[in-house]
Amino acid sequence: MIKLNRLKDITLQTIIEACNTDIKKEPLKHNLTQDNDNLGLHANIYKHNTFPMKLHLIKGIKRSDTDLVTNNLTKGDLNKLYTYYFSQKPSGKQIRYRILSNAKKCPFCSLSHNPKTLDHFLPKTLFPQFSILPENLVPACKECNEEFKKTFYADVEDEQILHPYFDDIKFYNTQWIKAKYIPSHKDEPCIVEFYVSPPNNWSDTDKKRVQKHFDLFQIKERYSYFAMDAVGVIEEQLKRCKNEPIETILNPIIEKHHNRNDWERVLCLEIKEVLST
Numbered sequence: 001m002i003k004l005n006r007l008k009d010i011t012l013q014t015i016i017e018a019c020n021t022d023i024k025k026e027p028l029k030h031n032l033t034q035d036n037d038n039l040g041l042h043a044n045i046y047k048h049n050t051f052p053m054k055l056h057l058i059k060g061i062k063r064s065d066t067d068l069v070t071n072n073l074t075k076g077d078l079n080k081l082y083t084y085y086f087s088q089k090p091s092g093k094q095i096r097y098r099i100l101s102n103a104k105k106c107p108f109c110s111l112s113h114n115p116k117t118l119d120h121f122l123p124k125t126l127f128p129q130f131s132i133l134p135e136n137l138v139p140a141c142k143e144c145n146e147e148f149k150k151t152f153y154a155d156v157e158d159e160q161i162l163h164p165y166f167d168d169i170k171f172y173n174t175q176w177i178k179a180k181y182i183p184s185h186k187d188e189p190c191i192v193e194f195y196v197s198p199p200n201n202w203s204d205t206d207k208k209r210v211q212k213h214f215d216l217f218q219i220k221e222r223y224s225y226f227a228m229d230a231v232g233v234i235e236e237q238l239k240r241c242k243n244e245p246i247e248t249i250l251n252p253i254i255e256k257h258h259n260r261n262d263w264e265r266v267l268c269l270e271i272k273e274v275l276s277t
Contacts, residue, residue: 060126
């Protein structure tokens, strides 16, 4: 889980202007210009519900492509703005690339490098008014976006997953994922499991939110997959250097990770704790 800084020079107005540059046909160009302020009002509602995080209060509505979402723009129009003019035409693609380049790893799982897709935090199928809102466009790996999150959104406070742009820094600079490690013994392989263990002073809502995030993106299974490959290597290193303090092997791994909940950092902290007792 990685917090992202928003690119403040990329605004809704920036994206509207980029799309309008490449729209050659009326009435879409005219309708987008006419509804500029209306889209801005929706953007203000979105941002108003991020401090504190209350996006669950914005209700998704099922619409057909011909249903109006703003005064003049239909759901189909807004979908086309994103999928064609923003994602495929030159002016929009430049902005899309910059948003993607803002994340070195997927902020939802912190596993995949250089995410290649943009997730609509509030899915455009139910919230087309936010189809081209930059605050709603989050770089994400394909697994997180298309396999796990899909069109999920929370309609209750406790089920809100972490928003990389807006959520409190405590979710990112506090360790709330831990590991259970049982060393290998004779013919028995080691056991590694990851679980959620937030600080006791967090609210019940915050505890439930990180658990929901952990479950939705299948962090337990995905972290364990990476850890099982790595733990054997670490155990072999510890055996070869058995006369040295375990900190010599583990501390450099722990200290290289700025992400408090990185699987390798969490794993090495647990191995260090188990083998030190």
